[in-house]
Amino acid sequence: MPAAFFVVRATVSDADKRAAFDRWYETEHVPDAVEAFGVSKAWRFWSLDDPSLHQAMYQFDDEAKLAAMLKGDALQKLVADFNRDWPDVKRTRETLVLAQEFVGSEVL
Template sequence: MPAAFFVVRAIVPDAGKRAAFDKWYETEHLPDAMETFGVSRASRFWSLDDPSLHVAMYQFDDEARLAAMLEGDALQKLVVDFNRDWPDVKRSRETLVLAQEVST
């Protein structure tokens, strides 16, 4: 089964808050999310085209594990914590399945 991904896009509109958001995500939210989701791999990105755009990507072993996380209560506590700490940051979520991976 191919890997599946949970992707969270966040817009941090206030440039003055981006460093604090980055630190919080690095030291608190990402480790909490990895443990809560039961994933061993996650990545974060800041857009070079839109400095307000932050993307986090969590890799699941397969679609079934991703679906189980989405159907359970694991995500809700993280959402509550995020909304408490960053109420002005709007987010969207996507789920993806790996179609191809190439390396040299």
């Protein structure tokens, strides 16, 4: 089964809040999400093209584990925490399944 991914894209419009948002995401939100979701990997990104755009990506072993997380209580708690701490930050969510992985000169 290929890996599946949960992606959260947030727009932090207020430049003065970005450093605090980054610290909160690094020290609280990602560690809480990794533990709650039981994921194998997680990444965070800031856009080089638009400094207001932040993206977090969580890797699940397969679609079934991602689907179970989406139906569980852990996501709702994390969403509530986000809404409490960052009510003005708009975000979108997306789910993806790995179609191909390429490393160096090999397709895995």
